Amino acid sequence: MNKNKPTSFDIAHRAGVSQSTVSRALRNSPQVKQETIELVHRIAKELNYKVDKAASSLRSQNSATLALLLFEDPTSDDSLINPFFHAMLGSITRACASHGQDLLISFQQLSDDWHADYEDSHKADGLILLGYGDAIDYEPKLKQLAAQGTRFVRWGPQTGSDLGLVIGCDNHQGGYDATAHLLSLGHRRIAFIGTASNHYPEFFQRYQGYVQAQVQHGVAIDPTLQQDAITNEEAGFQATLDLLDRVSGLDAIFAASDLIAIGAIQALKSRGLKVPNDVAVVGFDDIQIARYSSPPLTTVRQDTGLAGKVLVETLLSLIKGDEVAAPTIPTQLIIRRSCHTPDDGQ
Amino acid sequence: MNKNKPTSFDIAHRAGVSQSTVSRALRNSPQVKQETIELVHRIAKELNYKVDKAASSLRSQNSATLALLLFEDPTSDDSLINPFFHAMLGSITRACASHGQDLLISFQQLSDDWHADYEDSHKADGLILLGYGDAIDYEPKLKQLAAQGTRFVRWGPQTGSDLGLVIGCDNHQGGYDATAHLLSLGHRRIAFIGTASNHYPEFFQRYQGYVQAQVQHGVAIDPTLQQDAITNEEAGFQATLDLLDRVSGLDAIFAASDLIAIGAIQALKSRGLKVPNDVAVVGFDDIQIARYSSPPLTTVRQDTGLAGKVLVETLLSLIKGDEVAAPTIPTQLIIRRSCHTPDDGQ
DNA sequence: CTGAAAGCGCTTACAG
DNA sequence: CTGAAAGCGCTTACAG
Numbered sequence: 057m058n059k060n061k062p063t064s065f066d067i068a069h070r071a072g073v074s075q076s077t078v079s080r081a082l083r084n085s086p087q088v089k090q091e092t093i094e095l096v097h098r099i100a101k102e103l104n105y106k107v108d109k110a111a112s113s114l115r116s117q118n119s120a121t122l123a124l125l126l127f128e129d130p131t132s133d134d135s136l137i138n139p140f141f142h143a144m145l146g147s148i149t150r151a152c153a154s155h156g157q158d159l160l161i162s163f164q165q166l167s168d169d170w171h172a173d174y175e176d177s178h179k180a181d182g183l184i185l186l187g188y189g190d191a192i193d194y195e196p197k198l199k200q201l202a203a204q205g206t207r208f209v210r211w212g213p214q215t216g217s218d219l220g221l222v223i224g225c226d227n228h229q230g231g232y233d234a235t236a237h238l239l240s241l242g243h244r245r246i247a248f249i250g251t252a253s254n255h256y257p258e259f260f261q262r263y264q265g266y267v268q269a270q271v272q273h274g275v276a277i278d279p280t281l282q283q284d285a286i287t288n289e290e291a292g293f294q295a296t297l298d299l300l301d302r303v304s305g306l307d308a309i310f311a312a313s314d315l316i317a318i319g320a321i322q323a324l325k326s327r328g329l330k331v332p333n334d335v336a337v338v339g340f341d342d343i344q345i346a347r348y349s350s351p352p353l354t355t356v357r358q359d360t361g362l363a364g365k366v367l368v369e370t371l372l373s374l375i376k377g378d379e380v381a382a383p384t385i386p387t388q389l390i391i392r393r394s395c396h397t398p399d400d401g402q
Numbered sequence: 403m404n405k406n407k408p409t410s411f412d413i414a415h416r417a418g419v420s421q422s423t424v425s426r427a428l429r430n431s432p433q434v435k436q437e438t439i440e441l442v443h444r445i446a447k448e449l450n451y452k453v454d455k456a457a458s459s460l461r462s463q464n465s466a467t468l469a470l471l472l473f474e475d476p477t478s479d480d481s482l483i484n485p486f487f488h489a490m491l492g493s494i495t496r497a498c499a500s501h502g503q504d505l506l507i508s509f510q511q512l513s514d515d516w517h518a519d520y521e522d523s524h525k526a527d528g529l530i531l532l533g534y535g536d537a538i539d540y541e542p543k544l545k546q547l548a549a550q551g552t553r554f555v556r557w558g559p560q561t562g563s564d565l566g567l568v569i570g571c572d573n574h575q576g577g578y579d580a581t582a583h584l585l586s587l588g589h590r591r592i593a594f595i596g597t598a599s600n601h602y603p604e605f606f607q608r609y610q611g612y613v614q615a616q617v618q619h620g621v622a623i624d625p626t627l628q629q630d631a632i633t634n635e636e637a638g639f640q641a642t643l644d645l646l647d648r649v650s651g652l653d654a655i656f657a658a659s660d661l662i663a664i665g666a667i668q669a670l671k672s673r674g675l676k677v678p679n680d681v682a683v684v685g686f687d688d689i690q691i692a693r694y695s696s697p698p699l700t701t702v703r704q705d706t707g708l709a710g711k712v713l714v715e716t717l718l719s720l721i722k723g724d725e726v727a728a729p730t731i732p733t734q735l736i737i738r739r740s741c742h743t744p745d746d747g748q
Numbered sequence: 749c750t751g752a753a754a755g756c757g758c759t760t761a762c763a764g
Numbered sequence: 765c766t767g768a769a770a771g772c773g774c775t776t777a778c779a780g
Binding site: 419423426433435438457459462 | 765766767768769771772773774
């Protein structure tokens with residue numbers, strides 16, 4: 057079947073033109089007569105001809121392929137993927153398709169040589185990095201990539217002194233909005249669950265938004281209301297239990313991610329506390345599960361559809377050598393039933 | 403940076419051997435002296451050399467790449483991916499990595515020419531098809547792939563007269579186990595929610611297991627207890643409301659997928675029915691959400707870890723030209739709180 | 749607007 | 765165990 061795969065020479069022969077002209081015509085070169093272009097395309101279709109990607113990449117030194125590298129904390133169960141990544145994956149896939157790029161996907165270990173694996177081998181023209189993990193562990197890797205001249209974009213926290221091009225949402229604003237919403241509902245003892253340090257800068261930015269909202273509303277910050285957790289349900293569950301053992305009078309939780317929030321809700325229920333009647337909960341991400349948790353989760357949506365598009369387009373600009381900026385993706389507060397709304401009598 | 407990418411000639415020069423020998427040494431050919439192999443590898447490492455994938459693919463006519471094509475019903479919201487696919491994706495990714503294969507990923511429309519897109523262009527040596535959708539719509543596509551000699555494997559229902567190589571779980575047994583479990587808890591009015599026809603053969607197989615279990619337990623089949631639904635929460639929600647309007651005395655639901663089950667639970671709650679006290683619910687898949695639904699969902703687990711490995715390894719055998727069989731992946735009943743267990747006093 | 753020719757960086761017979 | 769040579773199927777100067 058594949059033995060007789062047609063080449064551009066076959067088309068040239070049938071069309072009565074040279075192979076060079078076929079090559080140009082297939083890419084709709086303005087140099088080629090419209091008539092010839094149409095003829096070549098017609099014959100190509102008849103023969104089921106497709107440009108050989110390997111030959112094209114080799115000659116043009118351009119793979120028209122991007123690589124998406126996913127990574128998580130090495131401690132996390134590696135059969136699970138953060139649902140937030142899935143949404144990003146869908147969006148990145150579509151953006152690649154619309155730009156004629158193929159997408160390689162891989163789960164990476166911190167120990168691997170990402171540059172070598174993808175750029176040196178010409179498998180991909182650039183990398184998209186996606187992951188939650190300890191930013192401190194991760195930093196040397198980024199430095200190495202930058203030093204190697206790897207073209208990459210990364211989803212993450214924008215700090216102003218970023219290694220490489222970082223595209224992220226407005227974590228601070230999102231944290232502010234979530235907290236302001238809880239304050240507007242009358243809550244005053246609002247916990248923050250999530251590791252708020254430079255190890256998890258996205259969470260830290262959300263925490264800072266949480267602090268700012270309270271300061272602006274004249275609520276004193278009680279540092280004992282912050283409890284560390286990485287982004288999975290287990291961690292959220294355990295952190296909430298620890299928090300409940302430590303503090304009193306809690307009336308709301310702002311969880312640094314939806315996964316943490318879902319664990320928190322389970323923990324609250326396990327202690328006989330009702331959500332939102334006893335404790336309101338707000339998450340972050342708006343993953344698919346958020347709508348189907350019980351109660352449905354109020355959360356801060358990250359626009360994954362836009363994010364994927366921006367990641368891909370920014371990377372393509374970078375590869376082309378254009379000047380590129382790193383836009384910030386806005387967030388949006390999505391109100392559901394995990395906290396009372398003013399007009400919600402429940 | 404990439405301008406001076408080293409080639410096998412650079413290594414040859416430094417090592418004082420020919421380029422052919424370098425090429426052999428890099429692939430650890432038994433023809434090459436161990437000493438030479440080691441020398442070549444050492445120099446390659448020093449130079450950060452990586453075999454150029456395009457050149458290698460072009461010459462060897464082998465891309466060492468598989469393509470994963472995902473598709474869903476065109477009607478479904480295309481920003482969502484069935485969580486079951488995510489688990490498969492993780493598993494397939496890992497299996498590819500362990501076999502030295504790159505993985506291209508794409509969301510496909512039924513209208514696209516999958517063979518041309520991947521095999522004719524030498525982007526991939528074979529395809530993995532993953533998707534839920536109407537099997538009848540899908541069939542002409544499979545016939546076309548088979549006719550074109552495309553090497554592909556597919557996750558789906560094994561019917562005995564499959565187009566191409568189909569790997570799937572034991573849907574019938576899974577349906578039987580779920581239903582037998584409900585029967586053992588004393589339920590007698592068990593609904594099946596999911597389209598049970600040749601349009602959705604996996605669901606149909608699960609339905610047949612459901613029927614068989616009841617027959618064996620001497621329970622008469624009431625066809626009005628079956629309600630169509632495709633695999634998403636919306637459909638499950640709506641189907642359950644319709645069912646509740648139509649039939650009386652319902653004491654359990656076997657949903658053809660977890661997404662349907664989650665929609666069903668929402669619907670039951672919206673009618674003031676308690677799960678499992680008023681109506682028990684069992685799902686199918688054991689997606690991640692199942693553990694965090696409220697109540698946690700009893701379901702039939704498909705072993706996605708094994709499935710991904712088997713898909714990849716079967717496809718690689720097919721590409722190599724080996725004789726291949728299509729194994730069936732076993733299922734496992736996972737008991738949680740969405741139906742009473744005999745020793746669960748709740 | 750088109751063609752002849754070179755060459756991308758490998759792998760693989762072929763010869764020794 | 766190693767080397768010289770051909771060639772995978774394109775793209776792209778170069779020449780007209």
